[in-house]
Amino acid sequence: MKIVVCVKEVLDPDAVDNYVLVGKLEIGQDGKTLTQTSIPRLMNGYDEQAIECALRLRDAGVDCKIHVVSVGTDPTKILQHAVAIGADEVATIPVDTGTVDGYATAALLAGFVKSLGRADLVLCGRQASDGDQGVVPALLGEMLGMPIVTIARAVEMVDGSTVRVTRVTPDGDEIVEVSCPAVITISNELGEPRYPTGMRTMKARKVKPQQVTPAGLDLGESGARPRVTMTRQFVEAIIGRCEFIQGDSPAAAAQELVKRLRADRTIE
Amino acid sequence: MSNSVVVCTWERGRAGVPAGAEETLTLARKLAAAAGLELNWLVAGPAPDRALEIAGKYGVAHLDRIEDVKLADFQPDVCVEALAQYSKQQAPRLMVIPQTFNARLVAPRLAARAGAGVVMNALKLEVEGSAVKVTASAYGGDTRVVYEVTGAESCVVGVLADMLLAEAPEGGASAPAERQVSVDLSAVAERVRVIQKAHFEGPRLEEAQIIVAGGMGLGQKENYHLIEDLAQTLGGMAAASRPVVENGWVDSSRQVGLTGKITRPGLYIAAGISGASQHMVGCSAAKTLVAINRDSNAAVFRYARYGIVGNCLEVLPELIRAVKAR
16 A cells, blocks of 8 residues: 655744743744744654555555655654665655745655555644644645544554554543545554664665645646745743742742742632 | 634544634634635534533634434545535635644544645634635644645644644624534445544543653663652653654653644653754643753743753652652
8 A cells, every 4th residue: 555644844832832931932034934943853753653654554554655744944864764764765845945834845745646646645744843733734624635544652553444543632542443545633642653774765865855836736727826924923021020949948938839839718 | 615713523522622612713713804704613523511601702703513313423425525515515615623622633634535625733823815824833843834824625624622722702702503413424434444443541641630751861661660650649640752762762652742632731841851842732732831951041931831851760750859848
């Protein structure tokens, strides 16, 4: 079977968080782009887990070819990483992710999946850690006419054409089954993705992703035209008003805090 | 395209009213007023309690109802089809949805059916000239992004209602007209089969009045019982940061944050939590936030009402003692 995994290159969200916490995140002159070159670029964590999910299906004995595709101007490094951990084919649709929205991204990916002739499973991370929108997989599923199962912690083949998915819901795990082809989004509960061996990493460095131009894709009636445009990005100022509870010892501080909370009637 | 903003809900919610409906109506009403658009509320499926009264409070013009036996319980394919047919008939400028777990799936699917734009995690809706602008949370709450709805299509917006306050306008009440909207759902068959339903009993973090949450400052799994002990002493619930869950110290149902539970208790005690934005998204709406951290520069103190700079392993046992002593 053919498994397509969609991946995105993002700025390391932990590095972004660190810059925000010390009040030093820089936003470019366009008022929206994060410009610090010291922030590493890497594969969106959930997407890496989507590849891991495909690899686990293969480990479980599913005979499959794993295609990894990314929309972006230069995702070569993350695609080489995909090869190093076990992807068979990697492709890039060279469009600047800053110029497209979820709708256009999904249209491009749908065009790519159609160009493969057939896909049994399309796996995506539940959301990208930059925009957090998490809309591309569901848009993609609709555009391809495939059912969509979101927030999976485990995916297994029941038979050649049915998958069983364990979803993480606010009420606990839900188990569903769906016939292929289907789109499934992977959540962090799937667990750690594997590391490539040094040898495989070296070998993967020679891999050049296939370049797929949008012009060559069937983008449907409305094409890959964005519906929404990002115009601004900013860090919201947090007005700190913390009152630090003083005390000579942890016990004194704890007693003082409890006194305050009782006085505010926050606790009984 | 018609000149309407429509709030869409399809679940009665645990309280008989869809979760986040009032907060979403608050946001949608402000936009409708600023942009001169009509505000409507579409209820697909069973009617919420006091729906007309709530609609009136927020100045809703029409309470649109889609009734169909297939909508009795949430079924994604049926729900998306019902909303898509409504969208085709009414062509609203904006469809605004309180962002529940199911809404995160429904909203983008609806957008694809309607050829519409979609923005999730919305916190603010504005109009500038003729353009609608949506401010949404990004980077796990680290940044805000403003999206402008371009093009003539409609746009679907998911609202982070848990982070907003419901605020009915003064003197803005209306007498909403109820409209039955008919759609044909006979051809829809669910493609995803539920083999085992999620089942949850007992108290929920989202509804807790007091929450004590532990982070990596606890040092090791064995110390998490301090969080549980304090929570129990206060009659509250124990929660955790993402790293604690990822390390397997506690079950993921306890995770607070953007990809976990979004809570708004009266009291939230964050112990040994640094204050990563993605965590604070899940607790910054608490009425009183208490932070305990060794590092006086920890970001969590910026959100806190009260702070104790100290080792949470030393402070937590003393807090338990102090609460018990009275």
